[in-house]
Amino acid sequence: MTKASAESEKQDGIRGKWSNREPSAMRRRYIQVLSFFIYNFQLENFFTGTIYHGDLKAVCVPGLNCYSCPGAVGSCPIGSLQAVLGGRKNSISFYVTGLLMLFGAIFGRFVCGYICPFGLYQEALHKVPVKKLRVPKGLSWLRYLRYGFLVGLVILVPLLVLDPVGNGTPGFCAWVCPAGTLEAGIPLLLTQPALRAIVGWLFGWKMLVLVGLSALSMSLYRPFCRFICPLGLIYGWFNRISLHAITVDYDKCTRCGVCERVCKAQVAIYKDPGSADCVRCGDCVRACPEGAVSMGFQTGMQSGYREKLDIQELAPRRREESRS
Amino acid sequence: MNKGTSSPNKKLRKLWIMRSAAAAAALVLIGVGIAVGEVDTVLAKAVRVCLECIGIG
Numbered sequence: 001m002t003k004a005s006a007e008s009e010k011q012d013g014i015r016g017k018w019s020n021r022e023p024s025a026m027r028r029r030y031i032q033v034l035s036f037f038i039y040n041f042q043l044e045n046f047f048t049g050t051i052y053h054g055d056l057k058a059v060c061v062p063g064l065n066c067y068s069c070p071g072a073v074g075s076c077p078i079g080s081l082q083a084v085l086g087g088r089k090n091s092i093s094f095y096v097t098g099l100l101m102l103f104g105a106i107f108g109r110f111v112c113g114y115i116c117p118f119g120l121y122q123e124a125l126h127k128v129p130v131k132k133l134r135v136p137k138g139l140s141w142l143r144y145l146r147y148g149f150l151v152g153l154v155i156l157v158p159l160l161v162l163d164p165v166g167n168g169t170p171g172f173c174a175w176v177c178p179a180g181t182l183e184a185g186i187p188l189l190l191t192q193p194a195l196r197a198i199v200g201w202l203f204g205w206k207m208l209v210l211v212g213l214s215a216l217s218m219s220l221y222r223p224f225c226r227f228i229c230p231l232g233l234i235y236g237w238f239n240r241i242s243l244h245a246i247t248v249d250y251d252k253c254t255r256c257g258v259c260e261r262v263c264k265a266q267v268a269i270y271k272d273p274g275s276a277d278c279v280r281c282g283d284c285v286r287a288c289p290e291g292a293v294s295m296g297f298q299t300g301m302q303s304g305y306r307e308k309l310d311i312q313e314l315a316p317r318r319r320e321e322s323r324s
Numbered sequence: 325m326n327k328g329t330s331s332p333n334k335k336l337r338k339l340w341i342m343r344s345a346a347a348a349a350a351l352v353l354i355g356v357g358i359a360v361g362e363v364d365t366v367l368a369k370a371v372r373v374c375l376e377c378i379g380i381g
Contacts, residue, residue: 057370058363067370068377075370079377083369084362095357095366101350105343173377180377188378195380203379241342 028114028282032123035063035115040071040183049191060096062103063116064231066173069183070191077103078154078231079173079180086158086168100234108242109235112225113280118179119225125217126264133219134266135226142227143277149176150230174202178210178224221264225279236276244297246273246280252292259284259293269293 037043039061042052052073061074077100084093103111112119126132135142149172157171173180185203189196216223225232239245248270260268262283267275269284270293285293357363 051371051373053371055367058367060366066374066377068374072370075366079374080366080369084365087365087369089361089365093357093362094353094360095362098350098353098355098357101346101353105346105350170374170376173374174379177377180374181379184374185378185380188373195378199380206379238346241339241346243343 025282025286031114032117032120036065036117036120039063039065039074039117040069041073042071045070046187047191049188060099062107062111064118064177064179064229065116066177066180066184068180068188070187072183076179078177079170082154082158082168082170082173085155086162086170088166091159100231101238104235104238104242106243107235108239108244108280109232109276109278110242110244110280111235112222112229112232113282116225116231117183118229119222119279121182122213122217122222122224125214126221128218130218132221135220140266145227146230146233149228150233154230172230175205176209176228178206178213181206181210222279226265226277232279233276239276239278240274244280244295246278246284246293246295248273249292249294252290253288254290254292256289258287258289262287 045051049070051068051070054073056073057067057075059074060077060080062077064078065072065074065076067075067079077096081093081096081100084096085091107115153171153176158168161169161171163169181203185206189199189203213224213228246269253270255270257268257270259270260266263269263278264281264283265277265279267278267284269275269278273293280295282295285295
């Protein structure tokens with residue numbers, strides 16, 4: 001065994017304690033499906049058209065899962081945030097903000113890639129064999145639309161647009177959220193004739209949003225997550241410090257750009273492993289020919305922080321080295 | 325990695341401090357939220373069919 005290969009094995013051994021270098025795509029799919037069933041384990045309610053009324057609903061789940069979904073046993077964090085902001089009792093949501101920070105500090109956007117049912121829905125649609133599109137560089141500003149949805153519809157509308165009794169309007173749920181239409185609207189309308197009788201133009205609008213996003217998801221990877229989702233935006237702020245991380249070993253990275261080319265979210269992970277746009281799908285980890293990209297929960301002090309954050313310092317130095 | 329060994333450890337510590345601070349702040353916020361009764365608001369909203377969510381309200 002050469003010295004280099006022994007060193008490499010040693011490094012792999014160290015990583016093995018905290019990281020999974022090649023997360024299986026199939027395993028991720030299993031976790032996504034499992035998370036859907038955990039969030040929605042009251043399956044019989046889909047047939048009766050009722051919703052779960054238990055105390056578990058006081059707790060928010062990490063992913064976007066409508067609390068009016070018949071099977072839902074937890075609350076949607078974005079819906080809860082709007083409910084508290086728009087309520088007459090509280091005008092600041094400490095509880096939901098705290099939960100979002102806790103999920104963010106632990107998972108970052110691992111939530112989006114692994115345990116968000118609406119992410120799974122969009123990925124399933126992306127499997128449809130039609131021409132795949134990538135967002136042109138000139139339109140990369142579209143991701144900033146999420147700030148508008150968060151500040152405008154999730155925060156300001158519930159605070160400012162009040163009904164006659166003083167309750168705020170949950171703007172995002174009411175006018176945009178396609179997860180609510182898919183998980184709650186459609187199943188409840190199918191099973192409750194009384195609800196069907198009072199349905200109006202708003203449901204038509206929300207169906208249009210859902211159908212439009214569903215059609216777009218076939219060609220474009222996760223359009224809702226990338227341009228609309230306020231929850232993904234919040235978790236993205238934590239991607240750089242979260243316990244779950246992607247790291248790049250710059251001693252191995254050759255800057256070939258394979259990771260950027262395979263990334264369906266169009267993130268150049270070798271330039272910024274902590275990118276807020278990365279949903280931790282792991283495609284880059286599997287694609288890297290040098291095994292330089294790894295992903296996992298950093299549970300020890302030996303974790304790959306150097307690899308993760310030294311790029312700013314290493315980049316100019318390595319370029320200088322290659323010139324000389 | 326030359327001079328790099330101490331600096332990464334320092335950064336690693338900083339990362340853990342930031343992460344722990346975020347988690348601690350989150351726990352404090354959750355505690356405050358529970359104390360002021362936010363959980364009741366969340367539960368009250370979640371156990372009723374949200375007409376806005378389904379596109380009716």
